[in-house]
Amino acid sequence: MSPGRSVSGGRRAFHVKRSAREAFRRQLDAWGVKASREQLSLLEEYALLLAGYRRANVIGTREPETVLLEHVLDSASCLLFEPLRAAGRVADVGSGGGLPGIPLKILLPEARVVLIESTGKKADFLRYAIESLGLSGVDVVNARVEAVAREAAHRSRYDAALARAVAALPVLAEYCVPLLRVGGHAVAMKGGMPEHELRLGEGAAAVLGARLSGVLEVPRLPEVGEEKRRRLVILEKRRETPGRYPRKAGVPAKRPLRGGG
Numbered sequence: 001m002s003p004g005r006s007v008s009g010g011r012r013a014f015h016v017k018r019s020a021r022e023a024f025r026r027q028l029d030a031w032g033v034k035a036s037r038e039q040l041s042l043l044e045e046y047a048l049l050l051a052g053y054r055r056a057n058v059i060g061t062r063e064p065e066t067v068l069l070e071h072v073l074d075s076a077s078c079l080l081f082e083p084l085r086a087a088g089r090v091a092d093v094g095s096g097g098g099l100p101g102i103p104l105k106i107l108l109p110e111a112r113v114v115l116i117e118s119t120g121k122k123a124d125f126l127r128y129a130i131e132s133l134g135l136s137g138v139d140v141v142n143a144r145v146e147a148v149a150r151e152a153a154h155r156s157r158y159d160a161a162l163a164r165a166v167a168a169l170p171v172l173a174e175y176c177v178p179l180l181r182v183g184g185h186a187v188a189m190k191g192g193m194p195e196h197e198l199r200l201g202e203g204a205a206a207v208l209g210a211r212l213s214g215v216l217e218v219p220r221l222p223e224v225g226e227e228k229r230r231r232l233v234i235l236e237k238r239r240e241t242p243g244r245y246p247r248k249a250g251v252p253a254k255r256p257l258r259g260g261g
């Protein structure tokens, strides 16, 4: 019997149960996502770090199995969008505790990943996690994306920009599209999303120089909750974003961009 992997999380030691670890691996296999033993071990270690961190509220659960099967696995589902597997530069917008950016960095070791997060305590966790896991080629930018996307080092520089649980689609479009090179893709991770949000997002994308290129439904095995709905909304950048976008910090969320306006 495997005792489960453990790391010290503050004063308590946490474990990932073997059943959860196996379900995780089977779902990755079913999605065609390749992961070596070392990568699986790092993903698990990351779940343990997230579950055990006490200094900031980076995740809503303390149960390592839930972190692994809900959050880390969900992050890996982005790789169903195949072009992401070959992306050289990836931005995770509103990264929080590193979702989806850290799991993607572990699964795509060649990619350069930038985690953009405005809350200082969460950015501290991100640095701590990167160091604890021994990752390289991943940077933390502790700032609002509206400012970051105006800097030459970030604007039009990314092959992919991802966002999970950050904002409605028109707002995400304004956060992500300016970061992309022409031909790059934004991946918005969405649950059940009303049709009108999709249409508003499509309109905003058009103003920003992008188009809605697809919506991927993520299939899940019964053992990891096949009823949980996850959709990947993909925007493709077709031309440079007009210089006035993104608007000043706070404005995209307060007054979401409308197509034709």
Ligand SMILES: C[S@@+](CC[C@H](N)C(=O)[O-])C[C@H]1O[C@@H](n2cnc3c(N)ncnc32)[C@H](O)[C@@H]1O
Pocket: 093, 094, 095, 096, 097, 098, 099, 100, 116, 117, 118, 119, 122, 143, 144, 145, 146, 163, 164, 165, 166
């Ligand atoms: C609900 S959390 C989701 C975090 C993570 N993506 C996840 O799935 O667990 C949203 C995060 O986005 C960050 N955020 C919101 N607006 C932002 C902005 N304009 N620029 C940078 N970070 C932002 C927040 O600080 C928060 O950590």
